Structure formats: C-alpha cells, structure tokens
Amino acid sequence: MSCLVRPAKRSDAPELARLTLELGYTNAAAEIESRLHALLLRPNHFIAVAVGDPPSLLGWIAAERRLILESGDIVEIVGLDVDATHQRAGIGRALVAAMEQWAVSKGVSTL
Numbered sequence: 342m343s344c345l346v347r348p349a350k351r352s353d354a355p356e357l358a359r360l361t362l363e364l365g366y367t368n369a370a371a372e373i374e375s376r377l378h379a380l381l382l383r384p385n386h387f388i389a390v391a392v393g394d395p396p397s398l399l400g401w402i403a404a405e406r407r408l409i410l411e412s413g414d415i416v417e418i419v420g421l422d423v424d425a426t427h428q429r430a431g432i433g434r435a436l437v438a439a440m441e442q443w444a445v446s447k448g449v450s451t452l
Contacts, residue, residue: 344399344432346439349388351378356398357390360422387416387443391423391432399427402436406447415451416444 349357354374361368380386385406391399400423406416418440423432444452 344391344393344435346389346391346435349377349381349390349401351381353377353390353398353401357401360398360401360424363425364422387440389436389439389443391436393427399424400432400436402440404440404443406444406449412451414449416440416447416449417452 351374354377355370357377358368358370358373361373377388380388380403387404387406388401390401393399401420402418403420404416404418406414409415418437421433421436423430423436441452444450
C-alpha cells in the first residue's frame with residue numbers, strides 16, 4: 342500500500358486519538374492536540390503521520406533526540422502505531438524510514 346509520510350499537524354489530533362485508542366490509551370482529541378502542539382515546538386522531537394489515499398491517517402511515529410551519558414547522541418522511537426486494518430503493508434517501515442532521515446539531518450547516526 343502506498344502512503345504519504347508527512348510531519349504531523351494539530352489538525353491530525355482526532356485521528357491520532359483514534360489510533361492511540363487501538364493501543365489502549367483513552368485520550369480525548371483535545372488532549373492529543375495539546376500535547377502535539379507542545380511537542381511540535383520542540384526541535385528534539387519528531388512526529389510524523391502516514392496518510393493513505395483516499396486521505397485517512399494510517400499510522401504515526403514519534404521520536405526524540407536524546408543525549409545519553411554512556412552512548413552519546415541518539416534518536417529513540419518513543420511511539421509507533423499503524424492502524425490495525427493496514428498492518429503488514431509497509432506503513433511502519435515508511436514511518437521508520439522518515440524518522441531515520443530526520444535523525445541523519447540532525448547529525449545523529451545511532452538509533
């Protein structure tokens with residue numbers, strides 16, 4: 342399945358809330374929007390979504406750049422979700438690839 346991976350936007354909050362419900366988190370769209378807004382302002386955070394055709398959110402990824410005492414600068418995936426009806430279609434792989442490109446653009450090679 343083809344998808345477009347793009348940076349998350351505040352308007353994605355309702356669909357992100359729907360997807361996190363699949364993971365067992367009961368978040369209202371307003372809660373997700375508030376957190377998303379705060380995280381998008383932080384340069385060490387990466388949040389992207391996969392959008393299908395017709396347009397619908399198929400998944401998301403969140404990663405954080407961290408300085409770790411024992412290993413230095415790393416990027417760690419802190420959240421990853423693909424809609425249950427679209428798993429095993431390469432969407433997770435596309436999201437991880439976008440995160441890897443972001444990490445490289447930040448000069449980080451350890452994931």
